[in-house]
Amino acid sequence: MSTDVTTAAAEFARRQQSPVQRLQSQLHKRPWLSPLFLLFVAFLSFFIATPTFLTANSMGILLQQTAIIAALAVGQTLIILTAGIDLSVGAIMVLSMMVMASLAQDGGMPGILALLIGILLAVGAGFLNGILVTRINLPPFIVTLGTLSIFTAIALLYSGGASIQAPRLPRLLNFLGEGFGIGGFRLTWGVILVGVIYAVVAFVLSQTAWGRYVYAVGDDPESARLSGVPSKRILLGVYTVAGLIYGIAAWILIGRAGAATPNAIPDANLQSITAVVIGGTSLFGGRGRLVGTLIGALIVQTLQFGLSQMGVDQQWRVLATGILVIIAVAVDQWIRKVKA
Amino acid sequence: MTVNWIQTPHTRASDLEVSHDGIPPGKEAIYAQEPVLSARNLVITFGRVVGLDGVDLDLYPGEVLAVIGDNGAGKSTLIKCLTGAYVPNSGTITMNGREVSFKKPQDAREAGIETVYQQLAVIPALDIASNLYLAREDRRKGPLGSIFRMLDKKGMERRAGEAVQNLGIQTIQNMGQAVETLSGGQRQAVAVARAAAFGSKVVVLDEPTAALGVKESGMVLDMIKQLRDKGLSIILVSHNMPHVWEVADRIHIQRLGGRAGVITPESHDMGEGVAIMTGAKKLGGTATPAAEAPRADAVHEGSRGSEGTRAGHVEDAPADRGDRP
Numbered sequence A: 001m002s003t004d005v006t007t008a009a010a011e012f013a014r015r016q017q018s019p020v021q022r023l024q025s026q027l028h029k030r031p032w033l034s035p036l037f038l039l040f041v042a043f044l045s046f047f048i049a050t051p052t053f054l055t056a057n058s059m060g061i062l063l064q065q066t067a068i069i070a071a072l073a074v075g076q077t078l079i080i081l082t083a084g085i086d087l088s089v090g091a092i093m094v095l096s097m098m099v100m101a102s103l104a105q106d107g108g109m110p111g112i113l114a115l116l117i118g119i120l121l122a123v124g125a126g127f128l129n130g131i132l133v134t135r136i137n138l139p140p141f142i143v144t145l146g147t148l149s150i151f152t153a154i155a156l157l158y159s160g161g162a163s164i165q166a167p168r169l170p171r172l173l174n175f176l177g178e179g180f181g182i183g184g185f186r187l188t189w190g191v192i193l194v195g196v197i198y199a200v201v202a203f204v205l206s207q208t209a210w211g212r213y214v215y216a217v218g219d220d221p222e223s224a225r226l227s228g229v230p231s232k233r234i235l236l237g238v239y240t241v242a243g244l245i246y247g248i249a250a251w252i253l254i255g256r257a258g259a260a261t262p263n264a265i266p267d268a269n270l271q272s273i274t275a276v277v278i279g280g281t282s283l284f285g286g287r288g289r290l291v292g293t294l295i296g297a298l299i300v301q302t303l304q305f306g307l308s309q310m311g312v313d314q315q316w317r318v319l320a321t322g323i324l325v326i327i328a329v330a331v332d333q334w335i336r337k338v339k340a
Numbered sequence B: 001m002t003v004n005w006i007q008t009p010h011t012r013a014s015d016l017e018v019s020h021d022g023i024p025p026g027k028e029a030i031y032a033q034e035p036v037l038s039a040r041n042l043v044i045t046f047g048r049v050v051g052l053d054g055v056d057l058d059l060y061p062g063e064v065l066a067v068i069g070d071n072g073a074g075k076s077t078l079i080k081c082l083t084g085a086y087v088p089n090s091g092t093i094t095m096n097g098r099e100v101s102f103k104k105p106q107d108a109r110e111a112g113i114e115t116v117y118q119q120l121a122v123i124p125a126l127d128i129a130s131n132l133y134l135a136r137e138d139r140r141k142g143p144l145g146s147i148f149r150m151l152d153k154k155g156m157e158r159r160a161g162e163a164v165q166n167l168g169i170q171t172i173q174n175m176g177q178a179v180e181t182l183s184g185g186q187r188q189a190v191a192v193a194r195a196a197a198f199g200s201k202v203v204v205l206d207e208p209t210a211a212l213g214v215k216e217s218g219m220v221l222d223m224i225k226q227l228r229d230k231g232l233s234i235i236l237v238s239h240n241m242p243h244v245w246e247v248a249d250r251i252h253i254q255r256l257g258g259r260a261g262v263i264t265p266e267s268h269d270m271g272e273g274v275a276i277m278t279g280a281k282k283l284g285g286t287a288t289p290a291a292e293a294p295r296a297d298a299v300h301e302g303s304r305g306s307e308g309t310r311a312g313h314v315e316d317a318p319a320d321r322g323d324r325p
């Protein structure tokens, strides 16, 4: 009887697959392939559509624009991996940015001190989210919806809604906007720092016990607890680390924008979530790769940047992003349904 | 402690002696020792539901203690209280005579208690090796491990493979396979292999063979005997009466959140055990009054039958339990 089973199984393995089915099963094995393919398609289309797109200069700018969202999306990925969501990403970043800038403006405080206080504030904000999620057991959506408004309001009240321009800030705060050119391609320290963040967090997620616990807690919190994983501590840690990353993103943003502005990136929340989702991380937690998020962030920004190079209005770009999210998730669902 | 068993296999169950300190013949030496794990008067409530209503339990070194009882009798709740998954409202737990208070499963694990929970507690998205080593990962040697905290994935995968091999499960080959791709029985085998590999004093198994085939169940029973021979103590929760009567030294009967009695396979046969468990019989000795309450029958009628009762042959064992497929 077992021979029958083996033969049937072998036959099944040898069965004729249509090219589409083969593609589907390949994508299933390598989930980051489909966002990578999407990125490739986007590049190709814009390359054909506008001559200025695929130039060294444009690519440098694209990377700088991607850096902020890509950084925020790292924190967002960690939180979504635990089956949470963070709607307060942008608010924490802006609050941290306004505080570091106002403390340091016109030489009020040494840049390094202001920077540290700003980043610590972001860490504290993430920690607060974590406490509300783990101790009061509120759903992350509700917690961060609340803190989104709270942090935004504090940032506005604190700054009086006014921006602080780069010349009034110490060099350290503007530093990440500086960089060097390789031909026409300009690489900023901010972009490099984001690369470092990705490398470190990807390492932690895939090579350390903490990384495993993040996946375990996101996939099945009760089983993780019964297996001895300190679920609450991991969750609290994830929100706190996310806060730290948002604080660093605030620093990068000052350098990139050449100013600290309360409404610098109004759609930071949605763009960071979009990057994570397009990157193939499941909103149900426990599944996803950081490299996918990086590709996702690049796709979102490529679309924005490419369309703006083509002279397409902001509204149309937002519309395109929306369509992209839905297509990406639909493709993702299709890949998951693979049979082999 | 005295042996107070009257060997009366053919008496009516209404006359059955139910004791809490029966000793299997020939194993007196084990029971002269101090229990490795001991619980007194455990109480836990879930809102208005009483999960455990003052339960005592003793587990001796090197013994296999089976826990049987109807669905909802509190078997899983009992072992969860013993292993830190639940914190009982009151009662004491001692290990080797010293009082312990497990606040979380990790505490019990560190004290040498490994558990296969009924819901298995494996993480579907992680691979088999990661599941076996979850929350006790090995790190790489040298600075890669000590400074960079890198996991020794290769080593853990190899040792996980050995643990599964030891259990004799051949259908699981690739330790890098995600648990979600395994069959229900294979998942259960992973959970059992994990407990067997890491248990140092006590191994608790909550229905470890529920999803297993005949051959695999036999392997788990062999594994239980091996662990016992190594001197470990085992708590086995099971609905499979032949299994229980095969491996258990003593049988703790859980009923309606309380302990209905502790018997041995020698003192009572399966049918009698089931009769006490279901409350179909009027109990002698330290019988629980609840067994006679009308509610008990309602519970019994409504509960899903256990396959082990097929072997039951006490005269008034209820018919509906006997002809389940």
Ligand SMILES: Nc1ncnc2c1ncn2[C@@H]1O[C@H](COP(=O)(O)OP(=O)(O)OP(=O)(O)O)[C@@H](O)[C@H]1O
Binding pocket: B046, B049, B050, B051, B069, B070, B071, B072, B073, B074, B075, B076, B077, B078, B118
């Ligand atoms: N977390 C919980 N919340 C509420 N009630 C619970 C909880 N855990 C157990 N109970 C209740 O405690 C009682 C005993 O449940 P338990 O799981 O211990 O039964 P069991 O003997 O293991 O049954 P089974 O044979 O079906 O596994 C049940 O009435 C159950 O509803």
Ligand SMILES: [Mg+2]
Binding pocket: B075, B076, B077, B118, B206
């Ligand atoms: Mg149970």
